[in-house]
Amino acid sequence: MTDPRAILEMTGIRKEFPGVVALDGVDFRMFPGEVHALMGENGAGKSTLIKTLTGVHGIDAGTIVLGGEPVAFGEPSQAQHAGVSTVYQEVNLLPNLSVAENIFIGREPRRFGRIDWSAMRRRAEVLLAGLDLHLDVSADLGTQSIAVRQMVAIARALDVSARVLVLDEPTSSLDAGEVERLLKVVRTLRDEGMAVLFVSHFIDQVFAVADRMTVLRNGKLVGEYRIEDITPVDLVTKMIGKELEALEDIEEATHRHSGGEVFLRTEGLSRKGAIAPFSLEIRSGEVVGLAGLLGSGRTELARLLFGADHADGGTLRIDGDPVAMRTPRSGMAHRIAYCSEDRKTEGLVGELTVRENIVLALQAARGWTRPLSRRRQDELAARYIDALDIRPAAPEALVQDLSGGNQQKVLLARWLITEPRLLILDEPTRGIDIGAKTEIQRLVAKLSDDGVAVLFISAELEEVLRLSHRVVVLRDREVVAQKDNESLTPDEIMAVIAEGSGT
Amino acid sequence: MTKHRLFWPVSALLALLLVDLIAKPSFFKVEVRDGHLYGSLIDILRLGAPLILVGIGMTLVVATRGIDLSVGSVVAISGALACLHLSGLPDQDAVGGTVVAVGMALGLCLALGAWNGFLVSVLGIQPIIATLILMVAGRGIAQLITDGQIITITSGPFRALGSGYLFLVPVSILIALAVFGLSSLLVRKSALGLLLEAVGGNPEAGRLSGLRSGRLTWLVYVFGGLCAGIAGLMIAANTPGADANHAGLWIELDAILALTIGGTKLTGGRFSLGGTVIGALLIQTLTTTVYTLGIPDTATLLVKALVVLLVCLVQSPAFRDRVRRRRRPVPATESARAVEVSA
Ligand SMILES: Nc1ncnc2c1ncn2[C@@H]1O[C@H](COP(=O)(O)OP(=O)(O)OP(=O)(O)O)[C@@H](O)[C@H]1O
Numbered sequence A: 001m002t003d004p005r006a007i008l009e010m011t012g013i014r015k016e017f018p019g020v021v022a023l024d025g026v027d028f029r030m031f032p033g034e035v036h037a038l039m040g041e042n043g044a045g046k047s048t049l050i051k052t053l054t055g056v057h058g059i060d061a062g063t064i065v066l067g068g069e070p071v072a073f074g075e076p077s078q079a080q081h082a083g084v085s086t087v088y089q090e091v092n093l094l095p096n097l098s099v100a101e102n103i104f105i106g107r108e109p110r111r112f113g114r115i116d117w118s119a120m121r122r123r124a125e126v127l128l129a130g131l132d133l134h135l136d137v138s139a140d141l142g143t144q145s146i147a148v149r150q151m152v153a154i155a156r157a158l159d160v161s162a163r164v165l166v167l168d169e170p171t172s173s174l175d176a177g178e179v180e181r182l183l184k185v186v187r188t189l190r191d192e193g194m195a196v197l198f199v200s201h202f203i204d205q206v207f208a209v210a211d212r213m214t215v216l217r218n219g220k221l222v223g224e225y226r227i228e229d230i231t232p233v234d235l236v237t238k239m240i241g242k243e244l245e246a247l248e249d250i251e252e253a254t255h256r257h258s259g260g261e262v263f264l265r266t267e268g269l270s271r272k273g274a275i276a277p278f279s280l281e282i283r284s285g286e287v288v289g290l291a292g293l294l295g296s297g298r299t300e301l302a303r304l305l306f307g308a309d310h311a312d313g314g315t316l317r318i319d320g321d322p323v324a325m326r327t328p329r330s331g332m333a334h335r336i337a338y339c340s341e342d343r344k345t346e347g348l349v350g351e352l353t354v355r356e357n358i359v360l361a362l363q364a365a366r367g368w369t370r371p372l373s374r375r376r377q378d379e380l381a382a383r384y385i386d387a388l389d390i391r392p393a394a395p396e397a398l399v400q401d402l403s404g405g406n407q408q409k410v411l412l413a414r415w416l417i418t419e420p421r422l423l424i425l426d427e428p429t430r431g432i433d434i435g436a437k438t439e440i441q442r443l444v445a446k447l448s449d450d451g452v453a454v455l456f457i458s459a460e461l462e463e464v465l466r467l468s469h470r471v472v473v474l475r476d477r478e479v480v481a482q483k484d485n486e487s488l489t490p491d492e493i494m495a496v497i498a499e500g501s502g503t
Numbered sequence B: 001m002t003k004h005r006l007f008w009p010v011s012a013l014l015a016l017l018l019v020d021l022i023a024k025p026s027f028f029k030v031e032v033r034d035g036h037l038y039g040s041l042i043d044i045l046r047l048g049a050p051l052i053l054v055g056i057g058m059t060l061v062v063a064t065r066g067i068d069l070s071v072g073s074v075v076a077i078s079g080a081l082a083c084l085h086l087s088g089l090p091d092q093d094a095v096g097g098t099v100v101a102v103g104m105a106l107g108l109c110l111a112l113g114a115w116n117g118f119l120v121s122v123l124g125i126q127p128i129i130a131t132l133i134l135m136v137a138g139r140g141i142a143q144l145i146t147d148g149q150i151i152t153i154t155s156g157p158f159r160a161l162g163s164g165y166l167f168l169v170p171v172s173i174l175i176a177l178a179v180f181g182l183s184s185l186l187v188r189k190s191a192l193g194l195l196l197e198a199v200g201g202n203p204e205a206g207r208l209s210g211l212r213s214g215r216l217t218w219l220v221y222v223f224g225g226l227c228a229g230i231a232g233l234m235i236a237a238n239t240p241g242a243d244a245n246h247a248g249l250w251i252e253l254d255a256i257l258a259l260t261i262g263g264t265k266l267t268g269g270r271f272s273l274g275g276t277v278i279g280a281l282l283i284q285t286l287t288t289t290v291y292t293l294g295i296p297d298t299a300t301l302l303v304k305a306l307v308v309l310l311v312c313l314v315q316s317p318a319f320r321d322r323v324r325r326r327r328r329p330v331p332a333t334e335s336a337r338a339v340e341v342s343a
């Protein structure tokens, strides 16, 4: 089984957490000059395998051989020194430091023993330019969007000369153009002889870049395949252990017209520095998609409707009455729910349980003096764990111990139980496997049939188009077009987005 | 069983008691003498009561990612005001006057807690700075109240708070028990506990879920002030009198220590009132043990620090993980090579 050409060979890896066997006898190997995709459903054990490699977790059994030498890293920094550079799924950067500092922290360029700030900024700019990202590298990272943060983490990993580069869902927040640039960089590194581990739930990206793939299911190895020996349909079947049901029926459902009453209407609503005045109408039962590039103002628009930020101009009407949307509580009082794109810092409370996270918004709305009974909480948690297939199905598990995709589902559950009239979903399918993604899309279609208005934001245009009755296009923090979705195509939307961007 | 979050603090407490038992076989003896319970264990509970109270208040504050450094000064102010009023009474033994004294003191402490809460939740000052103000100014206020003197009192009803007995049991223990029982009920039977943990665990997520974090924050500082106030009365009753310089000195640090031992993290979020009580008892037992063992005064602080360090170490997941990994049967060459590669 050992292959002398392999740069990394993990054999019989086992990792148990209290109550879960996350990895059970997994073999995994990588070759120099190859991109190796690690595939599997949410909770299959991909991130855990990566963390056992880099020493975040110790292993309970198995061996890891790197460059011919057995290794057992006690800490991620040791792995890094040994030439394994990693971008973790839950990007861990420091929001209070600048972009440049985040890239170079721990290995700042020095002159005469002092940190050479200007060299650091220059090198940061060059690195980011390599990813086609041009921004003020002395700005605080915390002020940047999630996608920029993801790019910064990638830039940080690229700067160390590594033998093995590990990217755990690097593209989950990126739009099509950025993904293309990233894949280009990955190919270049591969051609230079680096071994790249790539995790993604986007099957097309995987087929576009990978040379080889390993599939995990429920912590067990399903198999290793060369890319030319497997088709996308086979791959999905291997990942989920059965065939994926088709999405056709959703398409039918959403293209039926929704003739509900106007639920929310804005006139010239705006916030300085965030979004230019826009007028928008959302009807009950209507799915409105927001399309636009990163930083085009999609999230900013959504936050004004919910009261996460408050507007400084224009009016907002609900059921025809003007409303001052000052705080999230005002949004909630009008039965608006907002599922943030940033589940880690704006969504979940990691050290609380799945149940507690699910009931949080409902409980907050009731106030602390009117507690939901424990029975009711258990009921709600059980119902949504089941409906969204949250795994493991353990309401008392800590949310921070769940896999990324399952955390996303918990956040969604929190808002679904508030039975909103308008549900704002900002990148709800980020990091979610294709099986679950289909489920969420189906859910959106069903909510819309039941008369719930949905504002749907996603970097994936296909998804926006599949679900939305109407698409609102944003560019440079401005609404530039609103189109009824009568068989719109991604290219048409891209054309609107690109219009005028050259000038 | 080691998974239970109170496993380590409780074991440490039991271990200490065992040491005491070995050093002094009569340590566990509790007897009834003229209608009172007597014994070393009772003493630990009685002397630990103020710390338990302050610790309970501090735990809720810490749960919201805050900290209250002013509790020691509030303890002093509470005792000072009550004693000042009592000393001016024609008949200190009058129950009415004592009630007024207690009421005034607790009222002022509520106001001081509200002041802290205002600075933190309305003005947005960092808790450590906001409460530092009252920590420093508060001692001064207490000294102003007592005019720099130690006010001694004779009031029987008041002294009962510290050294009285009810149904054989010292009143101070009953008070601490009552506050612990009520606050546990309040926190776990209402949704307060969950909401506080959410505020501290992830403030922005809490805000976007519609939590009124400002109000909740305010509430915990007021409650912290109240707990410190009761503790202050207890200490003054035990003295009996008001010593503005020394009453409650450093109690904020002991309280922080107690809750840390009890498994509440200073970074906010999950908290355990029961853990804090265990932590406070551990600290008090430690003090008693040091005396029982006859460790010289000069070494007392060092011994205390060592034990506390030990308890904190065994509780630290990072430390335990290290020990566990070291014990994992990795062939010697393998771990040696790992170091080589990483070097
Ligand atoms: N620290 C932990 N404590 C307990 N269980 C954990 C911990 N980390 C992961 N798990 C569990 O291990 C399993 C594998 O999780 P992992 O994060 O590796 O999944 P994944 O394949 O990366 O999924 P995703 O696509 O959602 O990111 C899950 O069941 C998860 O709940």
Ligand SMILES: [Mg+2]
Residues within 6 Å of the ligand: A046, A047, A048, A089, A168, A403, A404, A405
């Ligand atoms: Mg993962």
